[in-house]
Amino acid sequence: MNWEGINEFVAVYESESFTQASRQLDCSTAQVSRQVGQLEKRLGSKLFYRTTRKVSATEAGQIFYQHCRQILDALDDAERALTDLQASPRGKLKITAPVAYGESHIVPLLNNFMQRYPDLELQCHLTNQTLDLVTEGYDLAIRLGRLGDSSMIARRLSSRRLYVCASPAYLARYGEPHTLSELNHHSCLQGTLDYWRFRSQGQERNLRIHGRIRCNSGHALLDAALKGLGITQLPDYYVDEALKSGQLVSLLEPFQGDDEGIWALYPQNRLLSPKIRLLVDYLIDSLK
Secondary structure, rough: OOOHHHHHHHHHHHHHHHHHHHHHHHOHHHHHHHHHHHHHHHHHOOOEEEEEOOOEEOOHHHHHHHHHHHHHHHHHHHHHHHHHOOOOEEEEEEEEEOHHHHHHHHHHHHHHHHHHHOOEEEEEEOOOOOOOOOOOOOOEEEEEEEOOOOEEEEEEEEEOOEEEEEEEHHHHHHHHOHHHHHHOOOOOOOOOOOOOEEEOEEEEEEOOOOOOOOOOOOOHHHHHOOOOOOOEEEHHHHHOOOOOOOOEEEOHHHOOOOEEEEEEEOOOOHHHHHHHHHHHHHHHHOOO
């Protein structure tokens, strides 16, 4: 592509003046006019309406400007990326993550990352709500499980597995379910959803469950399960230790669903940011 005249054209478009454009570019008005004229000749399209009082873009000029602006912005991003690669990452990082997983897994790693790079500033918001990253100015979100359709870039950090489990005391009193239908006869500890996820005969299956305890906290459901109040389905990072120690027993393993992803999600315009790339790479290495 021939770049001659592009900077002059953009400067005139944005300032609506050949004189102002020449001042911005530190060159003569005649040179700006000549470069824009040669660009129009090369494109075979008139880009500006010129009068003694005003310069305004033609329809072709408006369309051409949108493309030129994107190209120049991308070049600026590329230059910043190369400059930043030669220096320690600096500036602000605004991140959101789910509460429980964020507290146990993400925040300690973020603190380690901040120790490595003292020129960074971190704002971390733990919430189970799905926030709008662009509108609210977030650089990165940690998301669990299945992702919906999105224009965001997603990189898989790790995975999680859902376990159905209960305490030995509960099973001694009420027996162990061996089929999904048997869950109808048990007290199921409900979280935010009123169904549990399984895999049966090669198909994913959502099974509606019932019980006398419902809470939107995984830690609360874990505590209830440990105290023999029912059967729960929770991700591995809640129940791993209790399963290893025998405080909980894994149930219905033949119906266990596939592992679910743990994701780093970030807007398209953060793709070239070295600090985001460094952080995501660090999280991937640390969560293996």
